[in-house]
Every structure is written in C-alpha cells, then in structure tokens.
Amino acid sequence: MNNEIKSCFICNVTECSIFKKSNLEFLKLIDGKKTCITYNKNQPIIFEGSRLDGVYMINSGIAKVHVKGYKGRPLILRLIKPGDISGHLPDGQNRQPVSVTAVEETGMCFIENKEFDAMLENSVSARQELMDAVKQELKQLEMRAIQLAQMNVREKIASAILHILKSYPNNNNGKAIHINLSRQDIADLAGTTKEQVSKTISDFGKENLIEAKGRSLKLIDYKKMETIADFYKGF
Amino acid sequence: MNNEIKSCFICNVTECSIFKKSNLEFLKLIDGKKTCITYNKNQPIIFEGSRLDGVYMINSGIAKVHVKGYKGRPLILRLIKPGDISGHLPDGQNRQPVSVTAVEETGMCFIENKEFDAMLENSVSARQELMDAVKQELKQLEMRAIQLAQMNVREKIASAILHILKSYPNNNNGKAIHINLSRQDIADLAGTTKEQVSKTISDFGKENLIEAKGRSLKLIDYKKMETIADFYKGF
DNA sequence: CGGGTTATTGAGGGGCGTCAACAACCGTGG
C-alpha cells in the first residue's frame, strides 16, 4: 500500500467518469489535494456501513462492489475499473451503502469530501458528470435486477463471465487472462452457487465457447456467448 | 384526465422528496410554472425509451415503475406514491429508462425541464434533495437485487406484499384495502409466476397472516410477515 | 512436500415453473 502521488496531468485513464470535461484549472486544483493509494489483491477498500470522508477514483486495477445480502450472504453488484468513482453515495447518516474490495492490485486516488464538494459547487459540468455517473449506476443496477429475476442459471453465468471479461483490459485479443475471482465470487455475481458455476463453465468449455481452467479464462466464441446472455446494451 | 392546477401552497403532500426544504420564494416560482394532470387506473404515464421534456411529481394515487426485461417479460421495480418524483433520470440520449403506469387514479404535477433545471441551478438545497432522492432509489434497487437473487419465492412474495401495503395510505389500521394489482403484477414485482403468487397468498391466508380474496387484502400479522421477509430497512 | 483452500463432478431431492382444468369475477348487451 504505497502512497506515491500520481499527477492528474499524466493520468493514463482515458475514460474517466467525472473529469472528462474538466478544464485545466480544475485538474490543477484537484492535483494538489488528492492522495494516491495502492491496494493489494483481496484487500478491502470501503466497508459497507462505515463512514468515509472522501471519494475514491480507480486509477488502475479492478475492484468488486458488494453488499451483505439476505441472511448475510454476499452479493457482488458489479466490478469497477479505471475511471470509475466510488464512495460518492453515502446515505443519510453518512454511511457507505456498499463495500469495495480490490480484486487485482488496485491504484486509487482519494479526494476529501471538502475538496470534492467545493469542486461540485463551482462547476456545472462536474455536477453534470457526477449525475450522469450516478444515472449510469442506476441503469446498471436495473439490468442486474432483470438478470437476477428473469434469467436461468446458464444465462446468468454467461452474463457474469461477459461482465468480468469486459472489466479486464485487452479482453478481446484472444489471449487467456487470469482472473483473481473464485468460483464463489462468480456465483455471488451471477446469483447462484459455486457448484453451478463450475458445472456451467465446464459445459461452456465442452461447447467451445470458452477455454477455462481454474482461474485462467479465454473467450473463444464471443458472439455465441452474447446470444446466451441475450443482453443487449449494458451490464 | 383533467388539468386543474393545484397550488403548491395548499399541497397536501407532507413527505415530498425534493421540496422539503424549499423556501417560499421557491414554491412561488414553481407554482406558476407547473401543470397538473390526473391519470386513470392503468393509464400509462411514462414510456420506457421515450423522450420527456420535464419531470413528474406524484400528488395523489399510486403508480408502478416497470421495465421491459429479459425476452420482453415485464419487471416491476417499485410502486411510487405521493411525494415521489419521476422522469428525472433520462439517459445520455435523453430517453426515459423506465415506464410509469398509474395503478390507482393518480394525480401528477408536471414541471418542464427548463424550469426544473433553472431551479436546480439556483438552489444548493434543491440539488441536495434531488441527489438524496436518487441515492434513495439506488439503495432501493440494491435491496431489490438482493431480494431477487437470494430469497425464495415465499420470502419474495411476503416482501412484495409488504411493499404494496406500504404504498397504500392507512395500511396499518386493520382494514382491508382494495389493490388494483393483478396476481401477475404481484408476480412481476416479486420475480416469480402468477400461480406461485396465488398459492402463496392462499398459504398466508391459512396461516392467518393475511386475509386475501381477489384484490382485497388485509394484513393480520404484520410482525410475522416481516419475519418471513426478514428485511430490515428499506424496500 | 504437506496441509489448507479451491475446483470438479456426481447423486439426490425439493422448490418452483409450466400446463391444464375449473371457478370466480366483471363489464357488456340483449
């Protein structure tokens, strides 16, 4: 967990959710105020229910957004990747509604609420971008609800795999990637059990849709996979 | 669908999501600009995918928020009641992400985007309240995701019934209420089938938790019902 | 190498979706 500060001006994140239109003065302001933290694999970043006096931006790596669900069972709402924002939606009592945990080694930029709020106060476009990001989250959750309610296990797992692959960079160059997610994690993402995940992934392998062995995953037939998870735009 | 304008100053909605802290000048501004519309039972108000040049506030009645889900099957995300806002979250192409349909006769106040945006522009507290309302929606959707992913049918239907009753005024005075929702609607809310809803409601009747006959519904044992839907805060 | 975690695979059974038949309800028109 090193703390080397990376300047916003050399930030390699091209698709940033809320600083897309920020002008130079703005970046300058933020650049001086933020801190950068690197989290290790499986290291918790935000705890559901805790208070947090600022906002995180993912700079590198991948993290999972999850909640403690019914009877304590975890549910992974989504994976987040560079450019995504986190911790910006505390509830009325200023508590975080979700947990965030690093999946791969993950670099985070942190801005204190004071600075963040001041920024929003002063910029119409920043407010606009924040609202757009939140809308995006709502839309995504809406899709999750549909998936969980109406898909069968096979379809849900196909969707989960596609979501995972989309979260990893270079996912479509035909190379196998190593995902640091257990079968249980995939199950918690798809809304099923780890055994079903094992069996279904094995099925997908036999059908030549993917090549999967343990945590190494390679997509072979993207088209067919999307057909199974017949899920247009989104998640 | 009459269009008589009701003044904000005599508005009977006590728990309004975004005008709670609005001062008098503010109400005065809005009062002149808004229009009021009454929708009949089952009448559509907002179409998913359509464009809408303003924002609705429910003034009276009940409406369902629903989406076209997987393979066209509907999913009801939630019921909304007086004080709730709607249509305020168009996506990037200015399209509505959800449909809204009147369940009971429903009175709506409509404000054009131009006025609404101007209001937000000018008021920190209005922005705050809008953001809070959106956060609330996110939290609620999060709960829905957990329900749909992790509860069994009995639990989901118990949750759905409690949600319905909470949406109706005077739900806890021990009187039967008439809900204009079909078994299919309840199924689309709970994430199951109409037959399961019929059977489970029948079970709940035998267990003396509710008295239900057709669309008349009376809650007998709230405590026990909540235990089944063991679902603390929220939905 | 060894012990603990994780993954795989199969067997078993129950929950729940599907189908079907019947009953109840509701608005319409004769």
Next chain:
DNA sequence: CCACGGTTGTTGACGCCCCTCAATAACCCG
C-alpha cells in the same frame, strides 16, 4: 335482469432445474 364471453384467480399434477451434500482432485503457498 340474466345471459354470456373474456379476463382473472385458484388449485392440482407433473417434471425439470438447480440447490445441497459429499467425495475426490487440483491447486497454492509456505
């Protein structure tokens, strides 16, 4: 007013999907 057809609700039978349990294999890290 009753007849009637269409929609909605109820109930049971059936069967399959998928959860659970368990045993074995593979993997990972010290």
